[in-house]
Amino acid sequence: MQIKQISVFLENREGRLADVCELLGENNINIRALTIAETEAFGVLRTVVDKPNEAVRLITQKGFTANLTDVVAIEVDDRPGGLAAVLRSFVDADINVEYMYGFIEKSADKALMVFRFDDPKKAIELLKSHDFVVVSNSDIQSL
Amino acid sequence: MIWNPDIECMSRDELSQLQGKRLRELAVYVYENNRIYKDRFDQIGIKPQDINSIEDITSLPFTTKMDMRDSYPFGLFSKPVKEISEIHVSSGTTGNPTVVGYTKEDVQLWSTVMARSLCCAGAEPGDILQVAYGYGLFTGGLGLHYGGLEMGLVVIPASSGNTRRQIKLMQDFKPRILACTPSYALYITEEMKSMGLDPRQSEWEIGLFGAEPWSDSMRNEIEESLGILATDIYGLSEIIGPGVCQECHLKNGLHMYSDVFYPEIIDPDTGKPVAPGEDGELVITTLTKRGIPLLRYRTRDIVSINYDACQCGRTSPRISKIKGRTDDMIIIRGINVFPSQIEDVLLSIDGTHPHYQLVIERSEHGLDTVEIQVEVEPEIFSDEIKKLRAFEQKVKAHIDSVLSIGSKVRLVEPGTVARSEGKAKRVIDKRNLN
Numbered sequence: 001m002q003i004k005q006i007s008v009f010l011e012n013r014e015g016r017l018a019d020v021c022e023l024l025g026e027n028n029i030n031i032r033a034l035t036i037a038e039t040e041a042f043g044v045l046r047t048v049v050d051k052p053n054e055a056v057r058l059i060t061q062k063g064f065t066a067n068l069t070d071v072v073a074i075e076v077d078d079r080p081g082g083l084a085a086v087l088r089s090f091v092d093a094d095i096n097v098e099y100m101y102g103f104i105e106k107s108a109d110k111a112l113m114v115f116r117f118d119d120p121k122k123a124i125e126l127l128k129s130h131d132f133v134v135v136s137n138s139d140i141q142s143l
Numbered sequence: 144m145i146w147n148p149d150i151e152c153m154s155r156d157e158l159s160q161l162q163g164k165r166l167r168e169l170a171v172y173v174y175e176n177n178r179i180y181k182d183r184f185d186q187i188g189i190k191p192q193d194i195n196s197i198e199d200i201t202s203l204p205f206t207t208k209m210d211m212r213d214s215y216p217f218g219l220f221s222k223p224v225k226e227i228s229e230i231h232v233s234s235g236t237t238g239n240p241t242v243v244g245y246t247k248e249d250v251q252l253w254s255t256v257m258a259r260s261l262c263c264a265g266a267e268p269g270d271i272l273q274v275a276y277g278y279g280l281f282t283g284g285l286g287l288h289y290g291g292l293e294m295g296l297v298v299i300p301a302s303s304g305n306t307r308r309q310i311k312l313m314q315d316f317k318p319r320i321l322a323c324t325p326s327y328a329l330y331i332t333e334e335m336k337s338m339g340l341d342p343r344q345s346e347w348e349i350g351l352f353g354a355e356p357w358s359d360s361m362r363n364e365i366e367e368s369l370g371i372l373a374t375d376i377y378g379l380s381e382i383i384g385p386g387v388c389q390e391c392h393l394k395n396g397l398h399m400y401s402d403v404f405y406p407e408i409i410d411p412d413t414g415k416p417v418a419p420g421e422d423g424e425l426v427i428t429t430l431t432k433r434g435i436p437l438l439r440y441r442t443r444d445i446v447s448i449n450y451d452a453c454q455c456g457r458t459s460p461r462i463s464k465i466k467g468r469t470d471d472m473i474i475i476r477g478i479n480v481f482p483s484q485i486e487d488v489l490l491s492i493d494g495t496h497p498h499y500q501l502v503i504e505r506s507e508h509g510l511d512t513v514e515i516q517v518e519v520e521p522e523i524f525s526d527e528i529k530k531l532r533a534f535e536q537k538v539k540a541h542i543d544s545v546l547s548i549g550s551k552v553r554l555v556e557p558g559t560v561a562r563s564e565g566k567a568k569r570v571i572d573k574r575n576l577n
């Protein structure tokens with residue numbers, strides 16, 4: 001139910017993001033989703049790739065601090081109000097979203113969103129009880 | 144004017160006689176009144192009666208910062224606590240702070256040497272003195288205060304901070320003398336400019352700037368921007384606080400009151416004296432103190448000494464500006480900081496032992512800034528910004544409370560802190576102090 005996100009600590013310095021992306025590219029690892037949260041001095045790169053374990057190993061070998069984080073990728077109807085409906089059900093169940101971002105690809109009339117919950121277990125129970133389509137690690141690789 | 148001309152202009156022979164007599168009395172006094180010193184005398188097999196001249200000082204034991212810490216709080220006192228009238232505590236070292244107790248006579252001594260210092264800088268009775276050193280456990284504020292009262296100045300106990308109020312005090316009362324850290328003097332200058340005032344038009348004519356090292360280029364900057372004579376004052380709380388020595392208007396070395404604070408300059412490795420003019424560690428014996436007199440206290444400050452009489456008429460030896468330290472202590476805004484303190488703070492947070500470094504800079508308006516760069520190891524790292532921010536805040540709060548200086552914490556990537564021969568360089572000081 002959960003997929004692996006790689007989170008990387010980056011200083012706000014020229015070229016650090018390019019360094020990570022080049023490393024992934026050189027090793028034939030494909031980025032599926034990506035976002036950066038930044039402060040004045042540093043940022044955290046959050047990315048979903050097709051080969052997370054290999055990617056995190058390469059990135060840490062290069063001297064970056066990185067880890068794997070469990071996130072949930074959910075299909076959201078690509079229509080006005082699609083995301084709002086999903087979020088509303090989380091609100092009603094008292095589930096807090098830490099952050100979220102979108103996938104680069106989308107399948108047909110669905111958008112793919114990555115969610116980071118403070119309580120993933122509770123979130124997954126909710127997702128199961130609704131008819132949300134949750135994307136698995138193998139789905140990510142075949143995207 | 145010279146506050147104690149009979150002493151400050153004494154011939155070297157007379158001075159040496161006086162120092163010898165006082166040293167002998169001191170040896171007897173600490174032997175009879177302090178257990179730690181008595182044991183040391185007995186260990187090395189000397190009796191106070193063996194001390195007959197100032198030259199005999201080399202047979203006495205050294206006292207170190209470590210001794211002061213190990214004997215916390217009252218171990219090095221030579222008076223029972225109830226006979227002490229004032230206590231100061233300095234932070235700035237790991238473990239126990241340094242405690243200094245003053246008897247009434249010691250407070251009088253402090254007043255006297257500070258009166259000498261103020262006169263040395265050019266103060267005249269009736270002048271108004273604005274004391275913008277901090278009042279409290281830090282000795283700067285009260286030291287200047289006592290000296291001002293002693294020599295008949297009008298003292299404004301402004302304490303530090305609240306810069307606009309300092310400027311208003313200056314405008315309204317027209318004090319001739321300003322006493323604060325040199326970096327604060329520059330900060331005041333900037334503040335005046337930002338208020339649309341011309342700092343050169345300030346009322347201050349003389350400054351006693353100390354509690355932190357500063358370079359001649361910084362002196363020039365202060366003198367030009369404030370239109371002031373900027374003099375250097377040196378002291379340390381273990382000895383008395385400010386008032387150990389002071390520059391006269393000729394600004395050619397700091398006059399040391401060697402009739403009460405006897406200086407030796409030694410090779411820090413061998414403990415042997417170095418020749419006049421050579422750099423070495425300043426060692427001070429408090430010849431006349433009663434509360435916590437110290438024998439041959441190792442200041443860890445590197446200076447040279449000049450015994451020639453000064454053109455100002457004073458014959459007291461002059462020490463150079465502080466040229467460095469024998470340890471890794473750094474002084475930031477007048478506060479003593481050891482890198483090991485930072486290490487302890489980081490270790491106390493989540494038990495992490497990250498690589499870190501201090502970057503110290505002096506901003507253009509003269510205030511030192513300290514940035515603590517902490518490498519983000521996996522144990523610290525989180526994918527959530529709020530957790531990284533919380534860690535930053537926690538480090539900052541801990542460090543600020545231990546060091547009592549406002550620091551900035553910056554999280555950096557691993558490998559930022561340069562490692563040489565396996566030992567990281569912990570302090571990057573960009574201030575050009577020498």
